[in-house]
Amino acid sequence: MAVxxxxxxLVLVVGGCVCVVWAARGGPRWVRGVAAVTLAVxxxxxxxxxxxxxxGGQDDSSD
Incomplete structure (x- = not known):
């Protein structure tokens, strides 16, 4: 079930990334909407x- x-x-993330790239190249209105939602999330x-x-944690730099 977890798989x-x-x-x-994973499918949603990859699909959102595809829509962002497609929208940057001038895709249809629905693609721009999905891309906007993906970027907002x-x-x-x-x-x-x-x-x-x-x-309050320690940082990696040591003096």
Whole structure:
């Protein structure tokens, strides 16, 4: 069951990326809509990923 869910997510991600490239080349209106949604979800994921980091942790640089 987990393989089916992950496969479905993978298909959605790849399809969204294809729509982004197609929209950049001047695709139809629905492709531009899917591309906009894909980019918005990507920004949300990026924001959630960066806000999940703790500022009190150690960094990689050692002096």
């Amino acid at each position: 089916a869910v992950l496969s479905g997510i 990507g920004e949300l994921v990026r924001g959630a990923k960066s806000s999940g980091r703790s500022s």
